[in-house]
Structures are given as C-alpha cells and as structure tokens.
Amino acid sequence: MTTTPRTYWLEHAWLDTHVEPGVALDVRDGRITAVRQDTPAPPPGAEILRGLTLPGLANAHSHAFHRALRGTVQVGSGTFWTWREVMYSVADRLTPETYHELARAVYAEMALAGITTVGEFHYLHHAPGGTPYADPNAMGEALIEAAADAGVRITLLDTCYLSAGFGEPPNTHQLRFSDGTAEAWAARCSVLKERDHARIGAAIHSVRAVPADQLATVAQWAEERRTPLHVHLSEQTAENDACLAAHGRTPTRLLADHGVLGPRTTGVHNTHLTDEDIALLGGSRTGTCMCPTTERDLADGIGPAPALQRAGSPLSLGSDSHAVVDLLEEARAMELNERLHTRTRGHWTAAALLRAATADGHAALGWDDAGRIEAGARADLATIALDSVRTAGPLPRLGAETAVFAATAADVRHTVVGGRHVVRDGAHTLVPDVPEALARAVEALHA
Numbered sequence: 001m002t003t004t005p006r007t008y009w010l011e012h013a014w015l016d017t018h019v020e021p022g023v024a025l026d027v028r029d030g031r032i033t034a035v036r037q038d039t040p041a042p043p044p045g046a047e048i049l050r051g052l053t054l055p056g057l058a059n060a061h062s063h064a065f066h067r068a069l070r071g072t073v074q075v076g077s078g079t080f081w082t083w084r085e086v087m088y089s090v091a092d093r094l095t096p097e098t099y100h101e102l103a104r105a106v107y108a109e110m111a112l113a114g115i116t117t118v119g120e121f122h123y124l125h126h127a128p129g130g131t132p133y134a135d136p137n138a139m140g141e142a143l144i145e146a147a148a149d150a151g152v153r154i155t156l157l158d159t160c161y162l163s164a165g166f167g168e169p170p171n172t173h174q175l176r177f178s179d180g181t182a183e184a185w186a187a188r189c190s191v192l193k194e195r196d197h198a199r200i201g202a203a204i205h206s207v208r209a210v211p212a213d214q215l216a217t218v219a220q221w222a223e224e225r226r227t228p229l230h231v232h233l234s235e236q237t238a239e240n241d242a243c244l245a246a247h248g249r250t251p252t253r254l255l256a257d258h259g260v261l262g263p264r265t266t267g268v269h270n271t272h273l274t275d276e277d278i279a280l281l282g283g284s285r286t287g288t289c290m291c292p293t294t295e296r297d298l299a300d301g302i303g304p305a306p307a308l309q310r311a312g313s314p315l316s317l318g319s320d321s322h323a324v325v326d327l328l329e330e331a332r333a334m335e336l337n338e339r340l341h342t343r344t345r346g347h348w349t350a351a352a353l354l355r356a357a358t359a360d361g362h363a364a365l366g367w368d369d370a371g372r373i374e375a376g377a378r379a380d381l382a383t384i385a386l387d388s389v390r391t392a393g394p395l396p397r398l399g400a401e402t403a404v405f406a407a408t409a410a411d412v413r414h415t416v417v418g419g420r421h422v423v424r425d426g427a428h429t430l431v432p433d434v435p436e437a438l439a440r441a442v443e444a445l446h447a
C-alpha cells in the first residue's frame with residue numbers, strides 16, 4: 001500500500017452503471033479520496049490508464065494448487081471423481097516451499113488478469129500422513145505470503161475437512177486435509193493473523209467432508225469473528241444422494257438446520273438444488289459463487305443462478321480449478337450457459353455481470369470497501385485495452401459489453417491494488433517473468 005498521494009487519470013471509467021470518459025482519481029493510503037469526472041485531459045503528473053478501467057476483479061473461489069493440473073487433466077475421459085484422483089496426486093507432493101512458489105506464480109497470473117483479491121479455499125493443511133508441520137499453519141502462511149509477493153489481496157478461507165464421506169474416515173490423501181475435529185480446526189485457524197492484504201475466513205469443504213455434528217462449530221467460529229464462511233454445495237448429484245441417504249435431507253437443508261446459512265456465507269457451485277434449497281439460500285441471503293469454467297470442465301452441470309439471484313442470493317464468480325484464469329470469461333460463461341440452457345438471451349446485463357465480478361465478489365470475501373470506483377473505496381483497478389484485436393471497434397460507451405462479451409484476461413493492461421501499480425502495460429511489476437515462474441513451479445511437482 002502506498003502512502004504517497006497520487007492521481008490516476010482514466011481514459012474511460014466504469015462507474016457501476018455506465019462508462020464515463022475522462023475521470024481523475026485521487027488516491028491516498030490505498031484508497032480513492034476523490035472521483036473527478038469531466039476531466040478530459042490527464043492532470044499533470046497523473047498516471048495514465050488508457051482503455052476502460054473497471055474496479056479490481058474478485059476471484060471468489062480458488063484452489064491455487066489446481067493450476068498444476070492444467071493440460072494434464074484434459075487427456076482422456078472420465079468424471080469429476082476420476083479428475084479428483086489426478087488432483088490428489090499433485091496434492092500429495094506439495095510442501096510449504098513448493099506451494100509458496102506455485103501460489104506466488106498463480107496469484108501473479110491472477111494479477112495479470114485484473115484480479116485484485118483472491119478467495120483461497122484452503123484445505124491442504126498438514127504434511128503427508130496428516131502430521132502437523134512445526135508451524136501448523138505453514139501451508140496457509142505460504143499462501144498469504146504468496147499473495148503479498150504477487151501484490152494481491154487474499155481472503156484465506158481456511159477449510160475444515162474431516163471425512164471422506166458420510167460416516168467415513170479420511171482416505172490416505174485426505175489425511176493432509178484433516179484436523180481430526182472441528183474444534184481442533186478452530187484452534188489451529190485461531191492462530192492465523194490478519195494483515196493489511198490478508199483476511200482470515202472459514203470454509204466447510206462440503207457436507208461430505210464435515211460431519212453434521214461438527215458443522216455448528218465452524219459456523220460459530222465464523223460468526224464470532226464476523227468473517228466469511230464458504231462451502232462447496234451440491235456440485236455433484238452423488239453428494240446429494242449420499243446426504244439424503246445419511247440424513248434424509250438435502251445438503252442445503254442440512255446446512256440450514258445447523259446454522260451455516262446467512263449473509264456472510266457463500267455456497268460454491270450450488271448446482272443441483274431443489275426449489276426448497278433455492279428458497280433457503282435466497283431467504284437467508286446466502287451468496288452463490290458460480291465457477292462456470294470449472295463447472296463445464298468437470299461436467300458438473302449448470303446451476304440455477306438466475307433463480308438463486310431472484311430469491312435473494314448475491315452472485316460472485318471464481319476460477320476454482322484454474323482450467324483458465326479469466327474472470328471476464330467466468331462472467332460471460334454464466335450468461336452464455338444460461339442462454340444454451342434456456343434458448344433465450346439476456347439473463348444478465350454486462351453491468352450485472354461486472355457487479356458479480358467486482359463489488360459482490362469482494363463482499364463475499366469480506367472486503368465490503370472494495371470493488372467500486374468511488375470515494376472511500378480501496379484503490380483497486382483493472383484496465384481493459386479497448387484497442388486490441390478482440391476489443392477494437394465498438395464505441396467506448398459499450399466498453400462494459402465489450403469487456404464482458406469479447407475481452408479476455410490477455411486484454412488486461414493495468415492492475416492497481418490499494419493504489420499500487422501491480423501490472424503496468426501488461427507486465428507484472430513484482431514477479432518479473434510470470435510464465436517462467438509458473439513453468440518452474442509446475443515442473444517441480446511433476447518431476
């Protein structure tokens with residue numbers, strides 16, 4: 001975070017409802033202190049951001065280590081469950097050092113994609129076999145440090161993961177994930193400290209992985225700290241079937257009955273839901289994090305996002321398994337999936353999709369003061385080029401439509417986090433060669 005006052009001049013700015021040409025932002029101590037419209041030329045000394053500047057993007061659901069699976073998991077066929085076996089083989093090899101190196105590169109890739117905050121759903125806690133590291137939070141600390149190195153904010157959603165399925169102890173791979181009990185999970189996470197760039201939140205891996213009698217302990221921990229609580233919810237029909245068999249109710253109903261739902265809770269995926277589930281999630285203002293590129297990659301299905309939103313569930317977006325890291329693609333995929341599903345167009349406006357990718361995504365991660373270009377908000381910005389082969393042509397006033405429906409992460413020209421220029425002209429200012437860093441980190445895990 002910079003303490004030096006600074007002015008940014010935005011050729012075009014997305015101000016939540018429309019594109020405004022010529023906007024100067026005064027920034028101090030990492031926050032926007034003034035938004036000056038009607039500024040057709042850059043004030044002297046201002047940093048110039050050419051293109052369309054959006055608020056920084058929030059990636060509300062990430063498992064950083066899944067980035068090491070890119071390509072590898074596209075060979076052959078199978079299901080979510082066969083994909084998971086490959087994912088576990090990478091998880092088995094990570095150490096705090098190799099995880100730090102990988103996550104630093106992955107978060108740098110995110111910064112290059114205009115992402116200013118990541119929600120890391122983190123369950124890889126212990127050494128192989130389940131032995132705690134000397135610092136029992138060594139893995140979480142590696143992720144927090146990696147985010148600092150890459151210049152992005154993080155909400156570490158420290159994840160409780162205790163069982164392989166209903167009434168089943170963790171399998172060999174999952175021993176690394178388990179603290180034994182929710183109480184032991186809470187004791188470990190309570191040691192983690194928040195910092196300027198890092199919040200500590202909670203997660204329940206899923207109703208498969210946390211026994212029903214342990215759910216309330218996690219919910220209470222999050223409630224006491226007024227911190228976000230995320231949970232993978234009904235991504236697979238097999239999970240619904242097993243939950244019905246074990247408890248005679250759906251996963252959503254089970255979470256509701258144990259006090260897990262509420263406005264600080266986000267269900268991730270929310271794919272296979274009943275009408276009652278949708279009413280429970282919406283009525284409790286529980287959020288929905290859609291991860292469309294992962295959901296299509298893993299052949300999960302298409303969740304009822306429009307119905308959830310209508311019922312009262314705010315939407316956010318995540319790149320989850322990092323099949324690709326591109327929040328613009330996530331935003332348009334949510335709309336385009338729905339078009340294929342319903343054979344009608346226009347379920348969300350570009351403005352609504354951008355809100356999910358910015359303000360509502362940040363709120364889901366506990367950063368209510370980020371994701372907007374307005375006085376008092378954090379100075380987090382993502383500038384999209386409007387002169388690339390993908391984006392040239394449409395009028396600048398259609399910049400939001402162009403960004404959401406045609407631009408890609410490759411069109412992100414600048415990323416500013418808390419007033420600090422983390423990506424300038426498409427180059428990361430802190431991690432000199434991001435592709436090389438990714439290649440080195442991934443290679444180390446496949447060697």
Ligand SMILES: [Zn+2]
Nearest residue numbers: 063121232320
């Ligand atoms: Zn996930």
